[in-house]
Amino acid sequence: MNINPIIKKLLEKRGITEPADMAEFLSDKPQKTYDPFLLPDMEAGVDLILSEIKKKSKICIYGDYDADGITSSALMMGVLSYITDEENLDYYIPSRFEEGYGLNIEAIDHIDSSGCNLIITVDCGSVSFKEVEYAKKLGMKIVVTDHHNISDVMADCILINPKRPDSLYPFKDLSGCGVAFKVAQAIQKKAGLPKYILTEALDLAAIGTIGDIMPLLDENRTITKFGIKVLNLGKRAGLKQLIDGTSLKMGKITSGNISFVIVPHLNASGRIEDASQAVELLFGKCSSNRMGEIVRDVLEKNIKRRRLQAELFEQCCCEIDRDYPDDFVIIEAEAIYEGIAGIVAGKIKETFYRPAVIVTPTSEDEIKGTGRSIEGINLYQILKPNEDLFKKFGGHSGACGFSMKKSNLPELRNRIAQQMNELKAKDSEIFKKKFDIDLEAEVGELNMELAEQLEMMAPFGNKNPKPLIRCCKVTAGDVRYMGDEMQHVRFFAVGENGQRLQCVMFNKAQDYDFEEMKFTPVNILGTLECQEWQGKKRSFLSVKYSLTRNNGNDIILSRKECWYNGIRIKV
Numbered sequence: 001m002n003i004n005p006i007i008k009k010l011l012e013k014r015g016i017t018e019p020a021d022m023a024e025f026l027s028d029k030p031q032k033t034y035d036p037f038l039l040p041d042m043e044a045g046v047d048l049i050l051s052e053i054k055k056k057s058k059i060c061i062y063g064d065y066d067a068d069g070i071t072s073s074a075l076m077m078g079v080l081s082y083i084t085d086e087e088n089l090d091y092y093i094p095s096r097f098e099e100g101y102g103l104n105i106e107a108i109d110h111i112d113s114s115g116c117n118l119i120i121t122v123d124c125g126s127v128s129f130k131e132v133e134y135a136k137k138l139g140m141k142i143v144v145t146d147h148h149n150i151s152d153v154m155a156d157c158i159l160i161n162p163k164r165p166d167s168l169y170p171f172k173d174l175s176g177c178g179v180a181f182k183v184a185q186a187i188q189k190k191a192g193l194p195k196y197i198l199t200e201a202l203d204l205a206a207i208g209t210i211g212d213i214m215p216l217l218d219e220n221r222t223i224t225k226f227g228i229k230v231l232n233l234g235k236r237a238g239l240k241q242l243i244d245g246t247s248l249k250m251g252k253i254t255s256g257n258i259s260f261v262i263v264p265h266l267n268a269s270g271r272i273e274d275a276s277q278a279v280e281l282l283f284g285k286c287s288s289n290r291m292g293e294i295v296r297d298v299l300e301k302n303i304k305r306r307r308l309q310a311e312l313f314e315q316c317c318c319e320i321d322r323d324y325p326d327d328f329v330i331i332e333a334e335a336i337y338e339g340i341a342g343i344v345a346g347k348i349k350e351t352f353y354r355p356a357v358i359v360t361p362t363s364e365d366e367i368k369g370t371g372r373s374i375e376g377i378n379l380y381q382i383l384k385p386n387e388d389l390f391k392k393f394g395g396h397s398g399a400c401g402f403s404m405k406k407s408n409l410p411e412l413r414n415r416i417a418q419q420m421n422e423l424k425a426k427d428s429e430i431f432k433k434k435f436d437i438d439l440e441a442e443v444g445e446l447n448m449e450l451a452e453q454l455e456m457m458a459p460f461g462n463k464n465p466k467p468l469i470r471c472c473k474v475t476a477g478d479v480r481y482m483g484d485e486m487q488h489v490r491f492f493a494v495g496e497n498g499q500r501l502q503c504v505m506f507n508k509a510q511d512y513d514f515e516e517m518k519f520t521p522v523n524i525l526g527t528l529e530c531q532e533w534q535g536k537k538r539s540f541l542s543v544k545y546s547l548t549r550n551n552g553n554d555i556i557l558s559r560k561e562c563w564y565n566g567i568r569i570k571v
Contacts, residue, residue, distance in 0.1 A: 004453050010438055010467055011457075026456050030222040036186040038169045039179070045143045045158045046186045049120065052141065053084045057117035061091040063279065064101060064123045064176070065270030067211030067263045069093070071204040072122035072145075072180040074282035078204075079184040082197055086285065090114065093276045096339050101394070101401070103131035112138045121145060123176025123208075126161050127152040145179050149396060151384075171219045177208025178223060203231035203239065204282060210255055211263040213398075215463035224255060224459045231258075237288070238281035241295045252532075255459035268302035271339030305340060312336050312344045312358075320352065327420035327431065328382075329356040330413055332367075336360055341370040342399065349374055353433045355382070357400075359409065366391070367409065371400045376430050377423065386415050435525060435545075438467035443474060443495035451528045451539040466527040469541070471495070474524055476517040481509055489514060493524060493541065502540040512546050522546050 003011075003022055011022050024030055036042055052059060059080065063073035073091050080089055094100065094107055102124045108131060111119060118141045125132070125144035132155040135142050144159045154164070160179060162169040174182065181201060188198055206227025209220050216224055234240045234250045242265060243250055248257050269278045280286055281294045316331045329348060333341070341358040348356040349372045357371035373379035378397040387393050389412050393402040404412070423430055446469065460466045474493040477500065482488040489509035492500040503524065505512070526543040 004456075006439070006450070007453055007456060010454075013438065014464065025221065028225070030225055032222050033219050034170050036182040036189070039160050039162060039182060040164050040167050040169075041158045041160050042183070042186050045145070045160050045183065046190050048141060048143060048158060049080075049118070049187065050083075050191060052118045053080070053088075055117075056084070056088060058088050058090065058115050059084070059118045059120060060111045060114070060116040061089070062103065062107070062111070062119050062121045062124070063091060063093050065093055065096045065275035066123075067266045068176045068208040069123040070266050070270070070275055070278045071208035071211070071282065072175075072177040073279045074284075075177060075180050075184065075201050075204040075208075076120060076122055076145075077279070077283045078201060079187060079197060081285070082193060083187075083191055090116065091276070091279055091283075093270070093274070093279060095274065096270050100392075103128040103135075105131060105134055108135050108138070108140075112140060117141060118143070122180045123147070125155060126150050126159060126163075128155050129153045131155075132157050145176075145183055147174050147176050147179050148394075149380075173215050173218070173220060175205075175209040175212040175214045175220070177205050177212075178214070178220065180208075181205040181223065199226075199230060200235070202227040202229075203236055206231060207258055207262060207266070210258045210459075210461055211266070213462045216255070216459055216461040217463050221459070221464075224461075228253065228255065228258070228459060236282065236284055238284045238286075238291045238294070241288075241291050242281065242298065245295050245299050255461050259461065264305070265298050265302045268305045269298055271305050271343075272301040272337060305337075308337050309340045309343055309347075312340060313347050316344060316348055316358065317351070320348075326417070327354060327424070328416045329354045330369075330409075330416075331356070331358050332409075333358050333360050338368060338370070342372065345370055346372040348372075353431060355379060361406070362403065365406050367404060367406045369400070369402045369404070371395070373398050373400075374431075375434060376427070382416065382419055385419075386412055389415075435470075436465075436468060437470050437525070439469045441469050441471060442497075442499070443471055443493055443501040444497070444499035446471070446501050446528055446539065446541060448530070448537060448539045451530045454528055455530065468525060468544070469528055470523055470525050471501070471541070472523045473521040474501075475519065475521055476514050479514045479518070483509075486510070496521075502538070503543050504540055505543040517546065 011025060016022055016025055024032055061073050061076045063069040073093065077089055077091055092107060092111055094104060099107060119135060121144045124146055126146040126148055127150060132142055142157045144155055144157055146161045147163060149163055160183060162172045162174055184198060184201055202223065206224045209224055214220050232251050232253050240250065246261050248261055266278050269275045277294050277297065281291060312333060316333065319331055320329060329352060338360050341360060345356045345358045353374055355371065355373040355377050357369050359367045359369040362368050371379055379400045380395045380397055383393060383400055389408040390402045390404045395401055454467055471493055473496055477492040477494045479489060479491045482490060487507050487509050489505050491503050491514060493503050494500050524543050525545045526541045529540055529542050531538055531540060
C-alpha cells in the first residue's frame with residue numbers, strides 16, 4: 001500500500017509506525033477485532049442469559065442515562081428480541097435527578113415487583129457490590145456488563161468488563177456499548193444466530209463509542225468505521241427520523257456529526273427529563289407515529305438544553321474573577337438543571353483552561369459536584385485522596401462526580417488549592433494551553449487533493465483528532481460575517497506570496513478583530529475540511545484560533561483579551 005508521505009508522518013506521530021498497522025488504520029474494511037470469549041466471565045454470562053431465555057424468564061436491561069448507556073440498552077434489547085418474546089424483555093434507565101448513576105435499591109425493588117428473573121446491566125454495575133447482593137437476596141440473577149475503572153470492591157456476580165484486574169482482553173478501551181456489542185457477538189456465536197444481527201447493531205455501537213469519547217483506535221476504529229457505514233444506510237427507523245429532524249443528511253454522516261449533533265440530542269432527554277424515551281426510539285419497536293412524537297420531544301428538549309446551558313455558562317463566568325482565576329475553579333450554582341452542569345464545566349474548562357467543578361444543592365445541607373479537567377491534571381487522582389469528604393465519588397482522569405455535605409466544601413477548596421500548588425511546583429507550565437500542531441503549511445499547499453488525503457484518516461475523534469494545521473503570517477481578505485447573530489465569519493487567508501485560502505470561523509467571529517487582521521499578519525490554526533455544495537466539492541480551513549507569537553510561544557489573539565499562562569493580556 002502506497003501511503004502519502006504527509007499521511008505517513010501523521011500516523012507516525014500517533015504512534016502507528018509499522019506498515020501493516022498503517023494499512024489496517026487506513027483500510028475501508030479494518031479487521032482488528034478480538035474473540036469476545038477473551039473477556040472475563042463472558043462464557044458464564046452468555047450461558048446464563050441463554051438458559052434464562054430457554055426458561056422464558058423475564059429479563060430487564062439496566063442502563064444509564066447518557067448516550068453510551070442509551071445505545072447499550074437499545075442494542076441489548078434488539079439482540080435479545082431475536083431469541084425471546086418481547087413481553088419477556090424490559091429495560092430500566094434510572095433518573096439522573098432522583099436516582100443518579102448506576103444500580104440502586106429502589107430500582108431493584110421495582111424490577112423485582114415486575115417479575116424479572118434476570119438483570120443485565122449495561123454501562124454500569126462493576127462496583128455495585130451492595131446492590132448486587134440485595135438483588136441476589138431477592139432471588140434475582142444478575143450479569144454485569146461494564147467498562148468503567150474498578151477501584152473499589154467488585155460486585156460479586158458474573159462481571160464482564162475489560163478493565164477487570166484479571167482481564168486478559170487485548171483492548172481495554174471499549175465503551176459500555178462496545179462491551180454490549182461483544183456480549184452480542186458471543187450470544188450470536190453460542191446460539192448460532194445469523195451475523196446480520198450483529199451488523200444491524202453496529203450503528204449503535206459506533207454512537208456509544210463516539211458519545212463516550214473513547215479512543216478511536218484499535219478495535220474501536222473497526223467498530224466505528226463499520227458502524228458509521230451502517231448508520232448512513234438509514235435502516236434504523238427511529239434514528240433516521242431523528243436525523244431527518246436535524247440539519248444532517250443521511251448518507252453523509254461523519255463521526256463529527258455523531259459527536260456534535262446525534263449524541264447531544266440523545267443526551268438531551270436524560271439531561272432535561274427521562275432518557276427512557278431515547279431507548280424506545282432506538283429500539284424501534286414502536287409505531288411510526290410514536291417515533292415521531294419522541295423525535296419532536298427530543299428536538300424540543302435539546303433546544304431547551306442549549307438555552308439553559310448558555311444561561312448557566314454566562315452565570316458561571318460572572319462569578320469567576322477573570323483577572324485572577326483560581327487554579328482549580330469550583331463554582332456554586334443554585335437552581336439549575338444538574339443534567340447540564342457537566343457540559344458547562346467542560347466549557348469553563350476550555351474557556352479558562354483550568355479544571356472546573358460546578359456544585360449544585362441537592363438538599364439544605366448537601367451538594368452534588370460535576371467536574372471536567374484539562375490535559376495533564378488527572379481529576380480522579382486529585383479528588384481520590386479527599387474521599388473522606390465525600391458521600392459518593394467516582395470518575396476518571398477527565399471527568400468526575402461526587403456528593404458531599406455543603407459544610408465540607410471549604411475544606412475541599414483548601415486541600416485542592418494545596419494540591420494545585422504542588423503540581424505547579426513540579427511543572428510550571430501545567431496551566432499553559434497546549435497546541436499539538438500536526439502540520440505547518442503555506443496557504444497554497446492547502447487544497448482539495450490534500451483534504452481528500454486527510455479524510456483517509458477518518459473517523460476522527462479521541463486519540464485520532466483531525467490534523468491541526470498552522471498557517472503563518474497571513475492577513476484576512478474579503479471578510480464576511482454570517483449567522484443570525486453574526487457569530488460566524490468567512491474570509492480569505494492571504495499568504496505572503498499572495499496566494500489565497502478560503503477560511504471559516506464558527507461561533508467566534510466577535511472574539512477577533514478581523515479589520516485589524518486585514519493589515520496585521522497573524523498565524524491561524526485550524527483543520528482542512530471538504531464541503532459539497534450544489535454537486536461541487538471545495539476545500540476550506542475551519543479556523544479554531546488566531547494566534548500571535550510572544551517569546552517563541554503561541555498566544556491566543558482575541559479582540560477583547562488573550563490568555564497566556566493564566567494571565568490576561570490586553571491586545
